[in-house]
Amino acid sequence: MFRKRFLIRRCVQQKLVVTVVLGMMACTSYAGTSPYAEIIIVNGQVITADNDDPKKVTIAEAVAIRGDRILAVGSNREINALKADWTEVIDAKGNSVIPGLIDTHNHLYEHTLDFAWVIKSIPEMLELRIKVDNPDDLVPLVEKAIAARARQIPKGNWIRVNARPPDAAVKAFGTSLTRQRLDELAPDHPTYVTTRGGSVLGTRAIEAFENYYGNTLPDDYWLVDRETGTSGEYNDFDRCAKIDIINTQTGSFDRYIKGYLEAMQVNVQLGVTTHKTHLQCEGGFSASSHLDRSDVMPMRLAWGHRWLQPFTANIKESYRRIGDWTGYGSDYFWSIGSSVGGIDAGGVGWCATMPADKSIKNREQCPPLLPGMQIDGINDDNIVPNRGRRLEHLETLAQLAGEGRISGIPGWHVAGDGALDVLVKTYQAYMPDERIRQLRIQADHCFGVRQDQIELAARLGQTFSCNFDTENTRIIEEDYGEEYLTMNAPVASMLKAGVNAVIGTFGNYGRLRASPFEDGVNWLTRMDDDGKPWGLAEEAVPDRITLLLMMTRYGAYPLWKEHAIGSIEPGKLADIVILNGDYLEEPVEKLDTLTSVMTIIGGKIAYEDPSLRGNTFRFNVATVDWTIDERTPTSAWRWQKAPAVPPFLDGANGY
Incomplete structure (x- = not known):
């Protein structure tokens, strides 16, 4: 019987080839893929999420990665057998290793502008947020804020107010807060007040929307009439004013895209590798597309098409002409159809x-x-x-x-x-x-x-x-x-x-979190952050493995990507998170102390905390810069220096 040996040589074209020798040396070479891993993660508690049934989920020790895919999952011994001289070995140090998290509802293209460091770079985007305990105090405070803001900023700049509680704000719209009243308070500024449940717009704001989109706002936008200026819509106005109109008016689109990249990165640093949204305004699509075509999209985005709906009277005709976009795009940016x-x-x-x-x-x-x-x-x-x-x-x-x-x-x-x-x-x-x-x-x-x-x-x-x-x-x-x-x-x-x-x-959605499992504690206990019951105790998520499946495997299906993401299985994209502790043993009430110390997306390290092996690869919110500090040799980082976004108007030339 002859023993098989694998010899690796370089062909004349400098491509890697594998020669199989049976007995005496054969002289034929075949171009192929190395059987060895480029990265292996060992000494982990690998929660694979490989089954819909939480009781049947495999727990392994190690993972092998080749290219952007998972090569194998198994014991330390099995995975070490796939190690070559050049393989990068990552010691998980007994920590839990989980699939990349999938946030199935995160309008990050909008909530980028909720982060303080982004607003500091685009001060024109500042929104006044007013919340009162006594509803009678709301309108006087809103009026004072608008008048003060009008004195602070140049003529023509926007005044945007978010008023809470919603019940008090909605009651004021069309009565004490009207189009005419906003015009009196800020005659030289596009102004609106919004809450969950409605908006009221001043004349200059209405004109700005109509000038930008090229049509008169349809009558069905108004709860009473155009003269009163009150609408049941709020997100159309708020999202599209800042993403589309203000960015264009102030020339801040490139600054916005930079902030958008950084906002995605802080989600990656939490362990979120994929998120889903509808792109309501054209600027959200354009910014996302530009990051993708420039190969600097930090995380995956599944998106629903929506920007032909706001402010137009031609919804039916528009969407009967656009065709089917479901599944179209790249591994980082793909359509899941049209969203209402x-x-x-x-x-x-x-x-x-x-x-x-x-x-x-x-x-x-x-x-x-x-x-x-x-x-x-x-x-x-x-x-x-x-x-x-x-x-x-x-x-x-x-x-x-x-x-x-x-x-x-x-x-x-x-x-x-x-x-x-x-x-x-x-x-x-x-x-x-x-x-x-x-x-x-x-x-x-x-x-x-x-x-x-x-x-x-x-x-x-x-x-x-x-x-x-x-x-x-x-x-x-x-x-x-x-x-x-x-x-x-x-x-x-x-x-x-x-x-x-x-x-x-559950990701960084308008506020920074310390753990992706903060809400998970609420789901498992059905208690709110103040320890008060939230809904019914019997409707809690039954166990932590089910919770993890709901944040990974189950989320891949509605995104049409169950074959590629959501679990740690051979052949799937290597989206993997190493946590800073034991997900299976940490008390439920302390699951929110767990977070990512390494996030891998498509076989590349997109975030690394020094606690794992001394390396640091991260974006710093406090100083608005990147730390890329290599103490342990690595070739697996996605970027060797801070990613730079080419100007939007460079188009595809930026990549």
Whole structure:
């Protein structure tokens, strides 16, 4: 019997070849791939997330990586057998090793502008945030702030105010806060006030939107009329004013893109390797596309197409012409289809079927129903015209899917159970359930979901992306009744019914976190940050492995990437996080002390903390610079120096 030997030689063209010798030396060489790993991670507690059943998830010791893919998973002995002289060995030191985290609801393109270091570089983006305990104090304080800001900044610069609590702000819009009042306070500035549930705009702000987008704002934007200036919309105005208009007006787009890259990097440093959003405004797409074409996108982004919806009266025509984008793009930036955005609003502006006082129902924002559609609890008391724009978009997508013209419909904001009824009934108006299952539909937030809707979601293959938020919990308790808390983020019921429930908004989303598992503690305990019950205890995520699956494996499916991300398995993209401790043994209440000490994306180290092997590769928020300090030799860093973004107007020439 002859023994196989592998000889590695370089061919004339300097390509690596592998020669298999049987007995005597053979003279034929075949171009191929080295059987050895480029990187191995050993001495870890590798939680692979390789099975949908948390009880069947494999726990290994080591991982081998070649190129951008996982080569093998196994014991230290098995993986060390794949080590060559050039293989980089990373000692996990007994720490947990997990798949890269997938944040299924993170509007980072917008919330980049919530970070202090970014605003410092673009002061024109400063937003005034006013929150009061006594609702009677809100309007006087807003008026004083607008008048003061108008004296501080040059004429023509924007004044943007976010007012809380939403209930008090919505009541003021159209009464004490009107277009005319904003014009009196700041006649020379585009001005608006917004909250979760609505906005009021001054004349110069309305003119700025219409000049930028080239059309008169449609009548259905206004809750009363154009002269009053009040709208049920808030995100269209707030997001697109800053991302599109102010960036263009002030020439700050390149500074914004730089801040956007840095905001993604601080998510990478938390262990988040992929996030999902809808790109509501053209600037969000342009910035993301520019980072991708310049090969400096720090993390993966799955995005829904939406920017042809705001401010136009041609929604149906636009989306019947655009074609199917589902799956189009790169490994770092790909489309998951067209996103409607919010069927309803947030906070008090959700669309709910729960009975309540008329004053409560009047502040809800349900869309006008399609002809012939009836939903108990949705009527003239809680229907607002501006939400009809979202329903027109939704109906158009349902028609296109029913006609076989698009292959997927991504998830979007659905706060209340009434909005969820509208979503599903619109699909069912144009498609059989079997076709709906193929679309990988999703609803975000889970603030109000009934048990019958959970059963239907299981049949339709619908994903729920749920985020920790106590606002609607308190709204239910105070305005509808504690008996309806069964509807508040019922994730245990979803999982038991076989629904694909995932966790979103756990990354650095407008605020900096110390751990990606901060919300995880809330989910596992069903207690808020103050130790108060949040929803029902029986609806807690049942265990920590399930929580991890909801933050990794389960999230890959609605992004059409279950074959590539979400678990540590051979053949998948090497998105891997080494934590600073033991995920399986740390007390539940202390899981929020765990965070990444190394984040690998596509086989390249995108973040490294010196506690692991002395190296530092990170962006520093405090000093707004990068530390790249190599103490242990490595060839695995994604960048050897701070990534530089070429000017946007260089286009594809920047790469």
